[in-house]
Amino acid sequence: MKIKILGPGCKNCEKLEEEVNNALAQLNITADVEKVEDMNKIMEHDVFMTPGLVINDKVKASGKIPKQDQIKKWIQEEQ
Amino acid sequence: MENLRKLAILAGVFIAVYFIPFQHPNLQASIMEAFHLLQYYVREHVLQTLIPAFFIAGAIANFLSQGSVIKYFGGGAHKVLAYSVASVSGSVLAVCSCTVLPLFAGIYKKGAGLGPAIAFLYSGPAINILAIILTARILGWELGLARAIGAVIFALVIGLIMALLYRSEDRDRPETGFQGMEEEAPEKRGQLQTISYFLVLILILVLAALGEPQEAAGLWYAFYRAKWYLVAALLIILVLMAWRWFDREERVSWVESTRDFALQILPLLFAGVMAAGFLMGRPDSDAGLIPVQFIEALVGGNSFQANLVASVIGAFMYFATLTEVPILQGLLGSGMGQGPALALLLAGPALSLPNMLVIRSVLGTQKTIIFVILVAIMATISGMIFGTIMS
Numbered sequence: 001m002k003i004k005i006l007g008p009g010c011k012n013c014e015k016l017e018e019e020v021n022n023a024l025a026q027l028n029i030t031a032d033v034e035k036v037e038d039m040n041k042i043m044e045h046d047v048f049m050t051p052g053l054v055i056n057d058k059v060k061a062s063g064k065i066p067k068q069d070q071i072k073k074w075i076q077e078e079q
Numbered sequence: 080m081e082n083l084r085k086l087a088i089l090a091g092v093f094i095a096v097y098f099i100p101f102q103h104p105n106l107q108a109s110i111m112e113a114f115h116l117l118q119y120y121v122r123e124h125v126l127q128t129l130i131p132a133f134f135i136a137g138a139i140a141n142f143l144s145q146g147s148v149i150k151y152f153g154g155g156a157h158k159v160l161a162y163s164v165a166s167v168s169g170s171v172l173a174v175c176s177c178t179v180l181p182l183f184a185g186i187y188k189k190g191a192g193l194g195p196a197i198a199f200l201y202s203g204p205a206i207n208i209l210a211i212i213l214t215a216r217i218l219g220w221e222l223g224l225a226r227a228i229g230a231v232i233f234a235l236v237i238g239l240i241m242a243l244l245y246r247s248e249d250r251d252r253p254e255t256g257f258q259g260m261e262e263e264a265p266e267k268r269g270q271l272q273t274i275s276y277f278l279v280l281i282l283i284l285v286l287a288a289l290g291e292p293q294e295a296a297g298l299w300y301a302f303y304r305a306k307w308y309l310v311a312a313l314l315i316i317l318v319l320m321a322w323r324w325f326d327r328e329e330r331v332s333w334v335e336s337t338r339d340f341a342l343q344i345l346p347l348l349f350a351g352v353m354a355a356g357f358l359m360g361r362p363d364s365d366a367g368l369i370p371v372q373f374i375e376a377l378v379g380g381n382s383f384q385a386n387l388v389a390s391v392i393g394a395f396m397y398f399a400t401l402t403e404v405p406i407l408q409g410l411l412g413s414g415m416g417q418g419p420a421l422a423l424l425l426a427g428p429a430l431s432l433p434n435m436l437v438i439r440s441v442l443g444t445q446k447t448i449i450f451v452i453l454v455a456i457m458a459t460i461s462g463m464i465f466g467t468i469m470s
Binding site for chain 1: 149152180181182184185186188189190339343437440441
């Protein structure tokens with residue numbers, strides 16, 4: 001599974017990365033987590049509000065930090 | 080490597096502390112000014128202005144549908160509409176520049192094009208609600224109003240000029256909508272409820288921030304005397320609204336984003352206040368490190384040169400969210416003219432060296448340079464006009 005966290009490096013993006021890593025640890029799932037900071041690469045996913053969460057090339061959330069339970073659900077769905 | 084870096088920092092601190100002449104009275108006075116100014120902010124502005132403003136910002140982030148604004152930036156959007164929305168939507172969408180830059184890149188590359196993107200980029204940080212409130216409260220309502228109006232007009236004009244200059248490449252633009260914005264949750268409240276909720280929030284802020292009138296008589300003064308009772312009554316209404324119209328989860332996320340704004344902004348603002356106090360002292364004092372004569376010579380009065388200097392400094396300097404306000408307060412107190420102050424406010428928060436680099440990675444070097452030059456020229460002109468009106 002590939003997870004991308006989109007954001008130019010603001011505080012919320014770091015928080016989202018932390019949440020995703022927590023969710024992965026709790027679910028005991030390993031995934032390839034990548035942080036995308038280049039604005040042009042962020043745009044390739046059609047995300048305009050950061051932080052954005054992309055799992056397996058599907059945009060799951062943009063503009064906010066989703067709740068922990070929601071992140072877990074997405075990870076399980078995409079596994 | 081990590082240890083080496085720490086050692087270098089330690090050595091730097093050692094050398095600095097070793098050589099700084101702490102016994103020098105000017106330096107001692109400057110350090111005290113930093114704390115005096117910080118205390119003034121903590122006593123006069125945190126509870127009355129900043130905390131209510133954070134709650135409003137938190138409410139905006141949570142309860143206003145951002146998708147409904149963003150849809151006006153899509154590729155097929157009406158041009159006039161796209162420009163108008165772009166130049167005012169910063170007040171709703173942008174509280175820090177980290178949300179402005181991705182949206183800007185999105186509007187430019189996939190949405191309504193260069194003009195609206197530039198309009199949004201410019202107006203976003205300049206007219207966010209926290210910045211306008213704090214400017215009006217601390218620097219006076221004239222500057223607050225001039226800043227808001229100036230930012231919107233600027234955004235339109237600069238956006239249009241840029242679109243005109245690069246009109247040829249704007250033609251073959253894909254007509255794409257914005258993805259991921261359609262699945263908006265159904266509205267849980269009527270518009271009237273949302274509006275009255277924001278109205279109560281704003282009234283609380285305005286009342287709490289109301290300053291003492293100059294003469295201790297008349298209707299205005301009676302109003303001022305009663306303001307805390309009115310605020311208390313409004314708070315009760317607000318609690319009732321929050322309790323009846325919002326569910327538990329919404330209330331929690333409102334308070335959480337309010338807290339996040341406070342955590343994000345207050346430390347930087349306090350650092351900015353202390354820096355302003357240290358360098359320029361409180362208004363009407365000459366205790367800061369930078370001599371008043373120096374500031375007066377550079378940006379005093381309302382000459383072309385003063386306005387230009389203020390614009391250029393503003394364009395390149397980085398201001399963390401809201402810190403432009405205490406810094407300007409210090410500068411104004413040390414003899415900066417009203418015109419240059421506006422010029423700095425209009426050029427400052429929208430541009431900085433770090434964010435020019437990001438803009439360059441999206442727009443390319445040439446467009447970025449033109450954008451920066453346009454901002455500096457317009458800020459200078461607006462400063463001169465405002466300075467003339469005020470004097």
